[in-house]
Amino acid sequence: MIRRLAFALFLFLSALPAHAVNPDEVLADPKLEARAREISSHLRCLVCQNQSIDDSNAELARDLRLLVRERLKSGASDQQVYDYLVSRYGEFVLLKPRLSEHTLFLWGAPALLALIGVMGLGFFAASRNGRRKAVALTEEEKARLQAILKE
Template identity: 55%
Template structure:
């Protein structure tokens, strides 16, 4: 019982802090970082737009996968060699394909991906409008014979 009280009282926040410290941290290792802060900032900016080929949902900065480390090193090597940011991204895309980009350009096959969302939205709106129009109740006027028959029924 004493252990349960200790858990409720004082150690709870420490356990939560331990779990927060175990959360994913930046995967960029100190030995990867460039001495020039301007080049390092450019490398970080580029790597935020590059998806880890193994992890798919993480940037290469967030991933601990060996391929992500290799990509981080390639980016830094290309920047030190004097390449522009666009040239570095083009180099990586040429080697690994457009699948490594978080925001692929809207051209070629990717154009289908960019247009599919809005097209499906418009199609959904069209279906909803069509279904709404079909549900409208149209009140038809009664013929004089039907009105007379209705009055007879209501009198009874």
């Protein structure tokens, strides 16, 4: 019974989000720290690429977390922090890229691929319907076929 409870506790704790923020990075002001965490959760770790910088243990993620906190301490707004990081690292630093002329293809590609797929299926279905139907053999053709098969 104790093993089952320990295993259940392990599963529960492993399902919780892991934050890689070190104690020396935490800001003294709880409001600023909450803003920093919110911003960090929307920024991609450029090393891991599938994690936010808040969840990554990579050195670059740590540097980015510190940079976010420095910007917030200097009085920058959330949008100014995002703009600064995008100007430095490109739209890729955002986990959810903004809609702009640079990312239009990224946002439009799924719809474009779906449209191409539907059109391809339509052409395929139309070509199958346009094929000639098999015509029954005449008596003369049947007799000729039987003669060929007997040879």
